[in-house]
Amino acid sequence: MGYGDGGKGMRRFAFKALCPNELVARIMGKGGTRKEQLQNEMGCKIVVSGRDECFPGTRYRVLLIYSDNPEAFLGVMQHVIGDIVECGAKEAVSAEADFVGMDRGSYIVRCVVTKQMSSAIIGPKGSNARAIREESGSKVVIDPNITAGHQTVKIVGEPHGLQIALSRVNQYVQEQHGTPSYVEWATVKSFDGAGNPIYASPAETGISYAGHGGHGHANHGKGSEWPDERERTPRGPGAPAQRAGPRSVVNPPQPASSSGDEDSDLLSALSSTAQGFPRGTLDAEYTITCELPREKVGLLIGKRGEDVQRIRKKTGTYIHFDPAQDGNEGQTLTIRGPLLKIYQAHALLMKRYHETQVEEAPPNGANGDKDQKVQALEEQLQALQRQMAEVKQMQQSNVNAPPPAISGKGKGTGKGARKGW
Structure with missing residues (x-):
């Protein structure tokens, strides 16, 4: 329906x-x-x-x-x-x-x-x-x-x-x-x-x-x-009768250095493959999951969920991040919906994923500036350590030096001796 x-x-x-x-x-x-x-x-x-x-x-x-x-x-x-x-x-x-x-x-x-x-x-x-x-x-x-x-x-x-x-x-x-x-x-x-x-x-x-x-x-x-x-998947001609559609596990794609022509060829191949699917099967419900670093999930969701909600509306898919678990550095992303729609949603999320990578990367020359600052701090620390060593040496010299001579008469006992210092 x-x-x-x-x-x-x-x-x-x-x-x-x-x-x-x-x-x-x-x-x-x-x-x-x-x-x-x-x-x-x-x-x-x-x-x-x-x-x-x-x-x-x-x-x-x-x-x-x-x-x-x-x-x-x-x-x-x-x-x-x-x-x-x-x-x-x-x-x-x-x-x-x-x-x-x-x-x-x-x-x-x-x-x-x-x-x-x-x-x-x-x-x-x-x-x-x-x-x-x-x-x-x-x-x-x-x-x-x-x-x-x-x-x-x-x-x-x-x-x-x-x-x-x-x-x-x-x-x-x-x-x-x-x-x-x-x-x-x-x-x-x-x-x-x-x-x-x-x-x-x-x-x-x-x-x-x-x-x-x-x-x-x-x-x-x-x-x-x-x-x-088991009947949740639309049952058009040739549609699979599985519980929630095929389930595949994928990892976030690594940045690739492909040219525009290669991208165009890939999209053409995907379109050709989709056209060859049995009638009705593209509209069945499929599920894909992938593991993402937990520190990235908040960036993908966006402020008050605005980013992920926009992708949900754009693709009409179910998108869910499992709650973070103690001791686990990753969180599971689940996308469910028609085959092409879930890959569209996944692509939009991965686009945002790599955008956050670029946003967090230091600008050109930033590493050099950082190295210079670190070197300057190290030089200041070494100078401070030298000054501390000199102070300690002076203190040690004072301890080893003989006491000053006592002026005045007498043997230096009692109150008279203290007054002589």
């Missing part, structure tokens, strides 16, 4: 957010026109719980987005963030605020995840949550309370940072795709007044779920289960 089909057909992935009534009204638009527009533009299905179907313990309604493309959620949520900013313009800052954070210019996005998803978002010893904050400048807070397998996540940050943080959160959410907890979570569209889950129907989700009949208030069909990860 591609974008622009109005959410028709199978929708394999899901994302959940919580929205106050004012935000729901903006998302829906007059007569539901804006919701319909978002569905058509993003190729998704949007389901919103009723006014009296709030998430337990809150005043917020459930926003459920279904799509065959997990990146579609980010497009919808980008519009939602814009709505949150507009709603927050007239809201006072307080601990109970619906839209604005306590820090100036910050806003709040609330999501709903499973326990497994929240654990992935936090990461070992909080490493993933810290990485999200470092990359986006946004704070992620997870409510420890669990309701019908759901936990709430509050993300607080500036609008651009919220988009980056949501991208990372969405990655961890979709990594659970195909698991039983994901299927259960994805089918719960809201809760009744007693806090019992209300399940979405196959007509709402675009897919049937086996083993969920009789739950809540939905009449689930007996059709196929939620597709597992």
